[in-house]
Amino acid sequence: MAIDHLDGRIIVLLAREPRIGVLEMSRRLGVARGTVQARLDRLQSNGVIRGFGPEVDPAAIGYPVTAFATLQIRQGQGPDVRAHLATVPEVLELHTTTGSGDMLCRLVARSNADLQRVIDRVVGFEGIVRASTAIVMENAVPLRIIPLVEQAASEGAEARPRLG
Amino acid sequence: MAIDHLDGRIIVLLAREPRIGVLEMSRRLGVARGTVQARLDRLQSNGVIRGFGPEVDPAAIGYPVTAFATLQIRQGQGPDVRAHLATVPEVLELHTTTGSGDMLCRLVARSNADLQRVIDRVVGFEGIVRASTAIVMENAVPLRIIPLVEQAASEGAEARPRLG
DNA sequence: GTACCGCTGAACAGATTGTCCAGCGGAAAA
DNA sequence: TTTTCCGCTGGACAATCTGTTCAGCGGTAC
Numbered sequence: 001m002a003i004d005h006l007d008g009r010i011i012v013l014l015a016r017e018p019r020i021g022v023l024e025m026s027r028r029l030g031v032a033r034g035t036v037q038a039r040l041d042r043l044q045s046n047g048v049i050r051g052f053g054p055e056v057d058p059a060a061i062g063y064p065v066t067a068f069a070t071l072q073i074r075q076g077q078g079p080d081v082r083a084h085l086a087t088v089p090e091v092l093e094l095h096t097t098t099g100s101g102d103m104l105c106r107l108v109a110r111s112n113a114d115l116q117r118v119i120d121r122v123v124g125f126e127g128i129v130r131a132s133t134a135i136v137m138e139n140a141v142p143l144r145i146i147p148l149v150e151q152a153a154s155e156g157a158e159a160r161p162r163l164g
Numbered sequence: 165m166a167i168d169h170l171d172g173r174i175i176v177l178l179a180r181e182p183r184i185g186v187l188e189m190s191r192r193l194g195v196a197r198g199t200v201q202a203r204l205d206r207l208q209s210n211g212v213i214r215g216f217g218p219e220v221d222p223a224a225i226g227y228p229v230t231a232f233a234t235l236q237i238r239q240g241q242g243p244d245v246r247a248h249l250a251t252v253p254e255v256l257e258l259h260t261t262t263g264s265g266d267m268l269c270r271l272v273a274r275s276n277a278d279l280q281r282v283i284d285r286v287v288g289f290e291g292i293v294r295a296s297t298a299i300v301m302e303n304a305v306p307l308r309i310i311p312l313v314e315q316a317a318s319e320g321a322e323a324r325p326r327l328g
Numbered sequence: 329g330t331a332c333c334g335c336t337g338a339a340c341a342g343a344t345t346g347t348c349c350a351g352c353g354g355a356a357a358a
Numbered sequence: 359t360t361t362t363c364c365g366c367t368g369g370a371c372a373a374t375c376t377g378t379t380c381a382g383c384g385g386t387a388c
Contacts, residue, residue, distance in 0.1 A: 002225070002226060003225055011218060011220060014217070014218045015217045015218060015220075018215050018216035018217050018218070019216065021343090021344060021345080022344080022345075023343085023344060023345080024344090031366075031367085032366060032367045032368065033345095033367095033368090034347095034365095034366075034367075034368085035365080035366055035367075037345090037346085038365080038366085046224060047221055047224045048220060048221060048224040048225055049218045049219065049220060049221075050218075050219040050220070050221050051182050051218075051219050052182035052183065052216050052217070052218055052219070053178070053179045053182050053216070053219060054175055054178045054179060054182070054213045054214075054215075054216055055213065055214040055215050055216070055217060056175060056212060056213060056214070056309045056312075056313060057211055057212060057213075057214050058309070058312060060210060060211045060212040061166070061167050061212055061312070061313065061316040062166060062316055063312065063316075066259075068232075068259070068261065068268055070298075082304045082305070085304075085305060086304075086305055089311035089312045089314070089315045090312065091305060092305075092307060092308060092309065092312065093303075093305055093306065093307045093308070094303075094304040094305035095230075095232070095300045095301075095302070095303055095304060096300070096301045096302040096303075096304055097232065097298035097299060097300055097301060098298055098299040098301060099298060102298065103304070104232055104298060104300075105305070106307075108312065134234075134261035134262055134263060134266065134268060135261060135262040136259045136260070136261055136268075137259075137260045137261060137262060138259070138260040139257075139258075139259055139260075140246045140249075140250075140258040140259060140260055140267070141246070141249060141250055141255060141256075141257055141258035141269075142257065143256060143257045143270075144256060144257070145220045145222070145256065147253035148220075148222060148225070148227065148253045148254065148256065148272065149220060149225065150253070151253045152225040152226055152227075185374090185375060185376085186375080186376075187374085187375060187376080188375090195335075195336085196335060196336045196337065196338095197336095197337090197376095198335075198336075198337085198378095199334080199335055199336075201376090201377085201378095202334080202335085
């Protein structure tokens with residue numbers, strides 16, 4: 001699956017002004033409304049656009065502290081640890097990474113003190129051997145996708161891509 | 165800023181069915197449309213809901229490999245490194261963390277081989293002393309916010325919160 | 329007791345959506 | 359070379375939703 005220039009412009013425009021409608025997009029992009037609508041449908045069914053869920057700021061709902069924890073997992077305990085961490089609301093994200101039995105998870109907490117509680121809950125599970133935590137001081141580059149989309153779009157076909 | 169139960173239900177509903185409209189939400193939640201509209205406006209102006217940007221799957225546009233890199237930064241080079249990394253499209257996220265001169269960044273690449281190119285570009289900067297990379301094998305828990313919202317909502321006022 | 333404030337239920341015009349359609353034109357296939 | 363395919367265009371339609379405003383109700387705070 002690749003995206004072409006128009007797809008890229010649609011995604012970027014949508015990222016910059018999410019409340020925009022299909023009609024307004026077609027006006028801005030200089031193409032027919034049906035085209036934008038068809039492209040959007042395709043992007044979604046292709047899985048390029050997963051959804052339009054609201055981006056909630058953890059800090060704004062009382063969880064201003066973010067941290068990343070590297071977990072060392074006991075052999076074969078991966079699935080159990082995963083299930084355990086999935087039950088902790090403060091675990092926003094969890095990845096299994098290279099390195100024998102390592103995981104990386106993103107945590108949030110109400111305060112630095114509260115982070116201790118969260119970590120205790122996270123590591124309070126037999127399958128976890130060791131945990132090392134790094135507290136985020138500044139989010140220098142917030143999660144972004146636009147630059148990558150632009151790069152992917154410029155490398156794709158100029159127009160009228162072969163569809164999957 | 166705290167959110168109450170209704171705020172939580174609005175966010176959760178929105179997260180599950182993003183294409184839903186204000187009118188349909190008011191029907192599902194059993195409240196007046198004006199109420200939902202006012203709540204949403206407030207949630208957005210309070211920064212609780214940052215936006216509704218499209219969630220783009222890097223894998224779907226040709227970047228199936230994700231990795232996390234821990235960077236050790238030379239004293240005082242933080243701002244320069246940040247600016248440097250901001251120019252790399254494959255850097256999706258960058259955090260400054262505790263530990264003298266440490267940063268954590270999320271990378272994507274077209275393949276494991278391509279990851280080498282990305283890393284070379286990332287570390288090819290004088291301010292970076294050392295980099296250690298962990299390749300993501302499985303995204304056990306995709307970035308989520310609903311459990312946290314539900315927790316925050318249940319701890320908040322039952323209804324009619326004091327507004328900021 | 330009074331003022332404040334959020335919620336309700338309603339109304340309105342305006343805009344947008346989903347969904348059709350026929351026609352055009354480039355590219356691939358025959 | 360000719361035919362077929364397919365995306366894009368520009369238009370149309372009814373149905374729906376949006377933004378906005380209004381008066382009234384009922385708690386809570388002062």
